[in-house]
Amino acid sequence: MKQESWVTIKYRNDSFDVKWSPIDHEIKEIRSVDSEINIASILSLEVKREIQKIIINKGAHHAI
Numbered sequence: 001m002k003q004e005s006w007v008t009i010k011y012r013n014d015s016f017d018v019k020w021s022p023i024d025h026e027i028k029e030i031r032s033v034d035s036e037i038n039i040a041s042i043l044s045l046e047v048k049r050e051i052q053k054i055i056i057n058k059g060a061h062h063a064i
Helices: 045-058
Strands: 005-011 014-021 025-034
Touching: 005 045, 014 045, 025 045
Parallel strands: none
Antiparallel strands: 005 014, 014 025
């Protein structure tokens, strides 16, 4: 069973809720804070990689 958690991060002056899988080191969803819309599919690969680096470098529990 995959363990996934929600992490709130700050990226370019905006805050996002990111559904993160620490086992896969993979982003599952990205949403603007307090939104139900997953925007991961419309973000560039570069932006997703930057968000992933933020989570990995700061740790999923201390991302914001």
